[in-house]
Amino acid sequence: MSFSRAGFRSVALGVVAALIFAWQGPLAAQDTAKPGQExxxxxxxxxxxAGQPASEPAPAGNATAAAxxxxxxxxxxxxxxxxxxxxxxxxxxxxxxxxxxxxxxxxxxxxxxxxxxxxxxxxxxxxxxxxxxxxxxxxxxxxxxxxxSKQSLPGVADAALVERGQQLFREGDPELGVPACMACHGIAGRGNPGAKYPQLTSQHAQYVQAKLKDWHDGVTWSDDALAQIMPTIAKKLSEADIAAVASYIEGLHPADAAQPAAR
Missing domain, CATH: 1.10.760.10 (Cytochrome c-like domain)
Known part of the structure; x- marks a missing residue:
């Protein structure tokens, strides 16, 4: 499938706007959890x-509740x-x-x-x-x-997937209408806490891949505008692209971490 340049510009502008006002970025807690999980x-x-009541669930549609x-x-x-x-x-x-x-x-x-x-x-x-x-x-x-307060242990990427994964993470794909991941998550995948974009560096490729597939298939993590960013982008990625960028993300780690970037 193909996408127009205008369509890409629209997606990119939407991501930049979301970065300015707030965020719902990708990864975090596991959806297929088990007791004690996540x-x-x-x-x-x-x-x-003690003495502090648990917060009440936010009413649907209240985008500020998740903050x-x-x-x-x-x-x-x-x-x-x-x-x-x-x-x-x-x-x-x-x-x-x-x-x-x-x-x-x-x-x-x-x-x-x-x-x-x-x-x-x-x-x-x-x-x-x-x-x-x-x-x-x-x-x-x-x-x-x-x-x-803890530090994520470095992971490794599959050398066979690095080239395509790096392209998607650092450049995006204008033909697909996919912006660069680092535009929101940073060059090293450290995220942007001010804009509420999460850290991705060293995250397990299996987990990243599973979440991107969920978003590709229409799953969302809330009902506000921020929650629509990743599903919109993931729908444009092929299964191979999802695997490549997920593997590349696992290989991202701090420059001072003594760990090979590919296996």
Whole structure:
């Protein structure tokens, strides 16, 4: 299939506008979770603070609810609250099972946003709904702060997929109407916390691939304008392109990390 240059310009402008005003970027908590999963949401093991009622699910259509403004998180408090998340996401947020996302180094507000979406059932997953429901807004911030304080372990990319993956990540594909991933997520995949675009660096390729496929097939993680960005882009990617960019993302890591970029 082919797309006009005008169509690409429209998509690119839409992404830039979203970057200026707010965000819903891609990856974070796992949709196919299991008990204790998704430190982000899975921190359901955390109980709400004494005397502090859990926040109520946001009404549908309220785009501001997912922002979860609240008091900045306390990483020390979050460590205990996130203990149950370790079974799937690793105690330090570096999951050993690639079907579950790494949360280490992820931005606090992004984790809060996804927990809020799970709790409101906007990002639908029965297990994560149950895990997120007991959490207060402060619990979410504390859990987010804990994982944000950790460092994501470097991954490796498949050498056979690097060329196409790098093109999509750094240049996009004008013919397909696909903007460069780094326009929102940064050259090294560190994300943009101010605009609420998540960190992607070193994320498991299997997880990234699964989420891109979900978006390609029409899944959304909320009902606001920000949640439409990735589904709109992913629909234009082929299965091969999804595999390539997912693998490239796993190979992204800090320059000071002693790890080969390809295998």
């Amino acid at each position: 430190a982000t949401p899975a921190s359901g093991s955390s109980t709400q603070t 979860a403004p609240g008091k900045p998180g306390d990483a020390a408090a979050g460590q205990g609250k996130a203990a149950a998340c370790g079974a799937c996401h690793g105690m330090d947020g570096n999951s050993s099972d690639p079907q579950y996302p790494k949360l280490a180094g992820q931005h606090e507000d992004y984790i809060v946003r996804q927990l809020t979406n799970f709790k409101a059932n906007k990002r639908q997953n029965p297990i994560m709904l149950g895990m997120a429901t007991p959490l207060s807004e402060q619990d979410m911030h504390d859990i987010g702060a804990y994982f944000a």
